[in-house]
Structure formats: C-alpha cells, structure tokens
Amino acid sequence: MTTQQLVAEIHKKNSFLCIGLDVDMTKIPTHFLQEEDPIFAFNKAIIDATNHLCVAYKPNTAFYEAYGIKGWISLQKTIAYLNKNYPEIFTIADAKRGDIGNTAKRYAKAFFETYDSDAVTVAPYMGKDAVEPFLTFEGKHAILLALTSNPGAADFQFTNENNEKLFQKVLRTSLTWDNADRLMYVVGATKAEALTSIRKLVPDSFLLVPGVGAQGGSLEEVARAGMNSQCGLLVNSSRGILYRSQSNDFDNAAAQEAGRLQKEMALYLKDKGII
Amino acid sequence: MTTQQLVAEIHKKNSFLCIGLDVDMTKIPTHFLQEEDPIFAFNKAIIDATNHLCVAYKPNTAFYEAYGIKGWISLQKTIAYLNKNYPEIFTIADAKRGDIGNTAKRYAKAFFETYDSDAVTVAPYMGKDAVEPFLTFEGKHAILLALTSNPGAADFQFTNENNEKLFQKVLRTSLTWDNADRLMYVVGATKAEALTSIRKLVPDSFLLVPGVGAQGGSLEEVARAGMNSQCGLLVNSSRGILYRSQSNDFDNAAAQEAGRLQKEMALYLKDKGII
Numbered sequence: 001m002t003t004q005q006l007v008a009e010i011h012k013k014n015s016f017l018c019i020g021l022d023v024d025m026t027k028i029p030t031h032f033l034q035e036e037d038p039i040f041a042f043n044k045a046i047i048d049a050t051n052h053l054c055v056a057y058k059p060n061t062a063f064y065e066a067y068g069i070k071g072w073i074s075l076q077k078t079i080a081y082l083n084k085n086y087p088e089i090f091t092i093a094d095a096k097r098g099d100i101g102n103t104a105k106r107y108a109k110a111f112f113e114t115y116d117s118d119a120v121t122v123a124p125y126m127g128k129d130a131v132e133p134f135l136t137f138e139g140k141h142a143i144l145l146a147l148t149s150n151p152g153a154a155d156f157q158f159t160n161e162n163n164e165k166l167f168q169k170v171l172r173t174s175l176t177w178d179n180a181d182r183l184m185y186v187v188g189a190t191k192a193e194a195l196t197s198i199r200k201l202v203p204d205s206f207l208l209v210p211g212v213g214a215q216g217g218s219l220e221e222v223a224r225a226g227m228n229s230q231c232g233l234l235v236n237s238s239r240g241i242l243y244r245s246q247s248n249d250f251d252n253a254a255a256q257e258a259g260r261l262q263k264e265m266a267l268y269l270k271d272k273g274i275i
Numbered sequence: 276m277t278t279q280q281l282v283a284e285i286h287k288k289n290s291f292l293c294i295g296l297d298v299d300m301t302k303i304p305t306h307f308l309q310e311e312d313p314i315f316a317f318n319k320a321i322i323d324a325t326n327h328l329c330v331a332y333k334p335n336t337a338f339y340e341a342y343g344i345k346g347w348i349s350l351q352k353t354i355a356y357l358n359k360n361y362p363e364i365f366t367i368a369d370a371k372r373g374d375i376g377n378t379a380k381r382y383a384k385a386f387f388e389t390y391d392s393d394a395v396t397v398a399p400y401m402g403k404d405a406v407e408p409f410l411t412f413e414g415k416h417a418i419l420l421a422l423t424s425n426p427g428a429a430d431f432q433f434t435n436e437n438n439e440k441l442f443q444k445v446l447r448t449s450l451t452w453d454n455a456d457r458l459m460y461v462v463g464a465t466k467a468e469a470l471t472s473i474r475k476l477v478p479d480s481f482l483l484v485p486g487v488g489a490q491g492g493s494l495e496e497v498a499r500a501g502m503n504s505q506c507g508l509l510v511n512s513s514r515g516i517l518y519r520s521q522s523n524d525f526d527n528a529a530a531q532e533a534g535r536l537q538k539e540m541a542l543y544l545k546d547k548g549i550i
Contacts, residue, residue, distance in 0.1 A: 062372070065389075073344055076343065096398070098373075103335055127430030152403040153401060159441055
C-alpha cells in the first residue's frame with residue numbers, strides 16, 4: 001500500500017488509529033479456547049468489530065512466535081484475512097527485525113512476500129545495510145525504531161554526540177538511505193515532548209506511535225506535537241482495546257473503545273484542517 | 276547449558292567453532308529438494324558430518340522465516356535433533372530480537388521453551404528491559420549485539436559520547452543488568468582491532484564472533500585479541516563450511532573445512548595454555 005492510499009483511508013475514516021493485535025491466550029474470552037485456532041478466531045472477531053474505526057492493524061510477532069508453529073499459522077491467517085476482506089487497511093508486522101544485508105533480504109522476503117504485510121518494524125542498531133533491503137519493495141514500508149516508549153529507551157537512545165541524541169542521528173541518517181520515502185518511524189507516546197523535535201527532523205514521514213493508553217501516553221499531546229499536513233501519524237492501542245471486556249460482549253467493548261479513540265482523533269484532524 | 280559445560284566441551288574438542296546453519300535452498304545439493312523437508316535434511320547431514328569438530332550450531336532465523344511456516348518447522352526439528360542427539364552442543368537461535376519488557380518475555384519463551392535453544396541473539400537498542408527478560412532462565416543465555424561485522428555497523432555503533440563509543444557503552448551498561456553473567460556478546464571478526472578494547476570491558480564474557488571466512492575476518496587476529504583464560508570465544512563460520520561443495524561430497528567437504536578451522540583453533544588454545 002502506498003502512503004497516498006493510507007492518507008486516503010485516514011480521510012475516509014477520520015481516524016489514524018492502529019489496533020495492535022497482541023493476543024494473549026490467558027486474556028481472551030475463554031470460549032475461544034475451544035476453537036481450532038483461538039488466536040485467529042479472536043483476531044477475526046476483533047477485526048470484524050473494529051475495521052471501520054481504524055486504518056491499520058499491527059500484530060506484534062512475539063505474541064505469535066511464543067506459540068511456535070501454531071502461532072505463525074495464526075499470524076499468516078490474520079494477515080491473509082485482512083488482505084482479502086479489508087484490502088484498504090494497512091498491515092504492520094511488528095517484528096523489530098535487524099540483521100546484515102544478506103540476511104535482511106530474507107526477513108524482507110518473509111514479511112513482504114510470505115506474509116504479505118504492508119510494513120515491518122526494523123531496528124536501526126546495525127545501520128544502513130540492515131534497513132535498505134526492506135526499502136526495495138514497491139508499496140511496502142520499513143518502520144524504523146527511533147525513540148521507543150519503554151523505560152530502557154533511556155539507556156542508549158539518548159546517547160549524546162555533539163549535541164545530537166542517538167535517536168535524532170538515526171532519523172537524520174536514515175533520510176540519506178535509498179528509497180527513504182518508504183521509511184516510517186516508531187516514536188513512543190510516552191515521549192511526547194520529543195515529538196516536536198522529531199517532527200522537525202522528519203517533517204514528511206509517518207510516525208507509528210505506541211504507548212497511548214496502557215503505557216500512559218496522551219493522545220492529545222501526540223496529535224498536537226506530531227501531526228503534519230497529511231496527518232503523518234498512526235497511533236496504536238493494543239491491550240486497551242483488545243481486553244476491554246473478557247465476557248461475550250468483548251467485541252462490542254473493543255469497538256466502543258476504538259470508537260472513542262476515533263472520535264477524539266477526528267477532533268484533532270479537524271483542528272488541523274485535514275478533514 | 277551453563278558456561279562451564281560449554282567450556283568443558285571446548286576443552287574436549289580443542290575447538291571453539293560455531294557452525295552457522297544459514298540454509299539457502301538455492302545453494303544446497305539439488306537431491307535434497309526431493310526430500311519432504313529439504314532444509315532439515317541438509318542440516319542433519321551437515322550436523323552428522325561436523326558435530327565432533329564444533330561446540331555450537333547457530334541457525335540464523337531469517338533463513339527459516341523466509342520459508343514461512345515450513346521454515347519454522349525445519350528450525351524446530353533442527354534444534355530438537357541437536358538436543359536429542361548431541362545434547363553437549365550449544366545451540367544459538369540467531370534471531371536478533373529486541374522489544375519492550377512485556378513482549379521480550381514472549382520472545383524469551385519462544386526461543387528458550389518452544390524451540391529450546393541454549394541462547395538467542397538480542398539487539399540492545401531498546402535497553403535494559405528489552406534484554407533482562409532473556410536473562411531469567413537458568414542455563415540460558417542472551418547474546419547481545421555489540422559491534423557487528425557489516426559496513427552499516429559504522430552508522431550508529433561508533434556514536435561517540437564522552438570518548439566512549441556506543442558499542443562500548445552497550446558492553447559497560449549491560450554488565451549492571453540482573454543476571455549479567457548469562458550475557459554473551461556479538462563482536463564481528465572484521466573489527467578485530469576493536470577486540471582488545473572489548474576484552475578489557477568484558478574480560479570474563481563469551482564473545483560470539485561472526486565474519487571469519489566469507490566476510491574476510493582473520494581467525495588468528497580474533498584468537499590473539501579476544502581469547503581469555505577460559506577461551507571465551509565462539510567463532511562462527513556459515514557459508515564457508517555449508518557450501519564448500521554442491522555435489523554429493525558436500526558433507527565431507529564441510530567436515531574438511533570445519534576440521535581445518537578446528538586444527539587452527541587447537542593451536543591458539545595451546546598457545547594460550549588452555550589445552
């Protein structure tokens with residue numbers, strides 16, 4: 001999917017919501033455990049209930065890998081279901097991969113061809129040749145970790161070289177790479193104060209923002225500091241939507257929470273004159 | 276496997292060789308393509324031919340992921356085969372994972388429980404809470420990326436803060452984390468000149484060194500600069516062993532090359548007074 005198609009979808013739905021499909025079998029309604037593929041069945045129910053309110057879904061691959069081969073089958077079915085039934089929705093494999101050129105090509109092939117997702121999250125530590133292979137696919141995107149939402153982000157991402165922090169260096173350097181227009185960036189919502197400086201470095205890029213909700217980030221702050229004229233934001237919520245209720249009304253509860261976020265997002269899009 | 280058990284194996288085999296099981300279906304002898312699981316069949320043949328010469332095997336997960344579900348089955352079978360038939364051999368899932376605490380636990384569970392490998396490679400960019408969950412398993416190890424062997428390593432790993440480079444900061448900081456004695460580090464052989472300074476920072480830790488052979492690193496330089504009194508090195512070769520020959524004698528050719536490296540390693544172990 002091209003960035004233009006994603007922007008069109010944001011306009012259509014008045015939403016820049018991304019729903020994180022981080023399925024934990026101990027938290028889903030217990031009747032799913034009788035299904036042949038509980039994770040896929042749960043995802044399908046969530047997707048069917050919420051697809052009109054969001055523009056992207058983001059399965060974090062760790063939650064699937066933890067269940068071994070069965071987990072990978074659930075992931076593949078989930079992305080295939082989205083591509084078949086809701087092709088206008090942006091799919092992100094949140095895999096945070098990063099390896100040398102030769103191997104990065106394999107990862108790109110896995111996520112863009114075998115699983116056919118629109119984007120994959122990539123770690124920057126190994127530099128240019130670990131990322132560029134992800135940028136050679138038309139209509140596919142690498143979402144580079146810049147500033148993450150966890151406490152450990154402070155350990156290395158703020159490393160200061162000549163008054164430039166490592167996450168800023170990652171942003172600046174990555175713009176010089178081949179097909180940098182296919183790059184997006186992960187910026188944690190818990191670091192909203194940094195969004196203003198990040199927006200200056202990458203004025204045109206999409207930012208994927210996790211950390212709103214369960215992790216304590218503010219949607220309003222993120223929207224005020226991070227939105228550009230195309231919106232340029234995908235704000236993710238996972239647990240706050242998925243596990244709103246553990247009883248039979250879990251899908252309505254998920255849609256209600258997604259709808260609450262979508263309505264708030266519509267306000268910010270309107271304020272900015274985008275819709 | 277504990278570090279002591281690994282050291283005992285190094286003594287027994289006079290070797291610190293790790294063989295990278297990075298299987299590329301376009302490079303293996305064509306008769307394997309008729310097998311039900313060509314990747315596993317090839318790995319099994321390589322393992323049976325070389326296990327007396329090496330102390331570790333390291334499948335890079337990208338090569339398996341690229342083949343989708345089938346690839347994951349091949350990976351699981353390969354590690355299970357090693358654990359059953361050669362339990363004294365150290366197994367490394369070269370996955371370079373890195374995600375926030377909540378999610379890191381899932382990855383740790385995937386690689387240490389579901390696939391039952393002894394170690395997994397982990398990326399440091401997200402900091403402490405992305406790594407510590409991997410260190411809570413008795414007899415299991417996280418191998419942290421410090422200085423990698425690819426050209427892109429220079430993009431960020433040399434970021435200089437108060438005369439300390441990022442990879443040095445990663446090493447120094449990681450020693451303060453819980454269960455740091457279960458940490459090992461990836462240090463590329465193409466950066467042998469940096470090994471001396473790295474050894475000063477982490478005198479007791481094992482270093483996993485890729486880049487000897489196809490990538491141009493020198494085994495002698497690595498051994499001279501990186502060996503400690505316990506050996507403390509695992510030197511990896513992948514393509515140089517796996518694809519020595521594409522005809523029916525591929526397994527003998529692989530064993531011959533592994534044997535050549537093992538003999539050279541024995542010399543360095545002797546020089547150091549370890550054997």
